[in-house]
Amino acid sequence: DVKVTQSSRYLVKRTGEKVFLECVQDMDHENMFWYRQDPGLGLRLIYFSYDVKMKEKGDIPEGYSVSREKKERFSLILESASTNQTSMYLCASSWDRGAREQFFGPGTRLTVL
Amino acid sequence: GQNIDQPTEMTATEGAIVQINCTYQTSGFNGLFWYQQHAGEAPTFLSYNVLDGLEEKGRFSSFLSRSKGYSYLLLKELQMKDSASYLCAVLNAGNNRKLIWGLGTSLAVNP
Numbered sequence: 776d777v778k779v780t781q782s783s784r785y786l787v788k789r790t791g792e793k794v795f796l797e798c799v800q801d802m803d804h805e806n807m808f809w810y811r812q813d814p815g816l817g818l819r820l821i822y823f824s825y826d827v828k829m830k831e832k833g834d835i836p837e838g839y840s841v842s843r844e845k846k847e848r849f850s851l852i853l854e855s856a857s858t859n860q861t862s863m864y865l866c867a868s869s870w871d872r873g874a875r876e877q878f879f880g881p882g883t884r885l886t887v888l
Numbered sequence: 889g890q891n892i893d894q895p896t897e898m899t900a901t902e903g904a905i906v907q908i909n910c911t912y913q914t915s916g917f918n919g920l921f922w923y924q925q926h927a928g929e930a931p932t933f934l935s936y937n938v939l940d941g942l943e944e945k946g947r948f949s950s951f952l953s954r955s956k957g958y959s960y961l962l963l964k965e966l967q968m969k970d971s972a973s974y975l976c977a978v979l980n981a982g983n984n985r986k987l988i989w990g991l992g993t994s995l996a997v998n999p
Contacts, residue, residue: 833986
């Protein structure tokens, strides 16, 4: 079974803090993705990576950065957390061939106070 | 522009059949996915269609018409545990790694 894990299920941070969200997959997937999901707005892509050290901006990259130093690990960084970044953050991964279906981690519910 | 439309909410009765529609307008097409998402959980993959026609997988079936930009997810013998949000997503041909997502259809199954 494909397994995608995220470092925390729930996280509470203060405005201005630097926040790290980590995602690890064990299926040797080339592609990894970070989304946020908010009521009424659906899934929105923040960044994705198709190879180690490679990254591309998604639809809403402002206020975020990412790091992929190893194939299995993709980190999302909030340089200075703000209250409008309170959200559910979902990591996903996929092979870069075939159907390319994405497999999701359990999500991190981040609250910024 | 790129757009995926699906109804916001649907209700159905336990044991019945429900059809959730999805229409899409994208600059390219490389396949359509259906995901199920229970409240507070991550989406899980249900089905994939890249050719026209019906794909059946147990109680769930998915249909695609590429010429009409249309798909549906058919759920038979509904169970209470099928109450969830159902997300339609299209793999864009231009960048065939990213999915374009619909907002999801929230299905409530009543006894």
